Amino acid sequence: MYCSACGQAIDPYQPYCTRCGRQVTPIATPTPPPWTWSRVSRHVHTLGILWIAYAGYMMLRWLMVLPFLAGIFHGWSFPGGGGFDLFFGPWFMRTPWFIPLVTAILTARAILCVVTGIALLRRARWARPLAIVTAFLTLIRPLTGTLLAIYTLWVLLPSASGQEYEGIATS
Numbered sequence: 658m659y660c661s662a663c664g665q666a667i668d669p670y671q672p673y674c675t676r677c678g679r680q681v682t683p684i685a686t687p688t689p690p691p692w693t694w695s696r697v698s699r700h701v702h703t704l705g706i707l708w709i710a711y712a713g714y715m716m717l718r719w720l721m722v723l724p725f726l727a728g729i730f731h732g733w734s735f736p737g738g739g740g741f742d743l744f745f746g747p748w749f750m751r752t753p754w755f756i757p758l759v760t761a762i763l764t765a766r767a768i769l770c771v772v773t774g775i776a777l778l779r780r781a782r783w784a785r786p787l788a789i790v791t792a793f794l795t796l797i798r799p800l801t802g803t804l805l806a807i808y809t810l811w812v813l814l815p816s817a818s819g820q821e822y823e824g825i826a827t828s
Contacts, residue, residue: 697821700812701777704788708774711795711805712767719763726756769794782826785813 660667660674660681667674671681773791776784792809795802812818 695821695824697812697818698825700808701780701822701825704809704812705774705777707805707808708770708777708788708791710774711801712770712774714801715763715770716767719760723756723760766794780825780827782823784826785819785822788813 658667658669658681659665660677660679662679663674663677665674665676667681673680769791773784773788777788788809792806792813796806796810797803798806813822
């Protein structure tokens with residue numbers, strides 16, 4: 658930064674020019690928008706990312722378990738041609754519709770979590786109620802689902818959070 662009268666180099670926070678004594682115009686610092694300091698706005702972005710990551714984690718975990726379930730409940734053929742089938746477990750797990758049904762349900766839940774995450778990242782007006790409903794549906798999932806649901810409800814459920822979210826929501 659330079660003095661506007663004499664051209665002397667000066668520090669940005671120096672009040673007067675050391676050469677000519679002219680008062681230096683202070684640099685205007687941008688003020689952050691008012692919604693930046695609210696509790697909800699600090700956590701909404703993190704919630705959006707966590708919901709998307711949770712959907713990926715849920716599907717990855719199912720894809721890792723799926724081959725074992727298919728082998729156990731639909732029979733593994735062992736090398737040597739024995740064709741030994743392991744038929745144990747409840748009758749509905751031995752039926753051909755069980756694994757596709759669970760896959761469809763988990764895929765629908767993952768899509769719901771991804772939509773919730775994207776809506777929170779975009780700060781859509783309808784994202785808060787959707788996130789609250791998704792959190793209640795995920796509340797009984799052991800450990801990761803329960804923790805994410807509690808975090809979501811802590812951020813978005815109070816009525817003051819609703820007013821804060823309306824302030825940062827986009828159309």
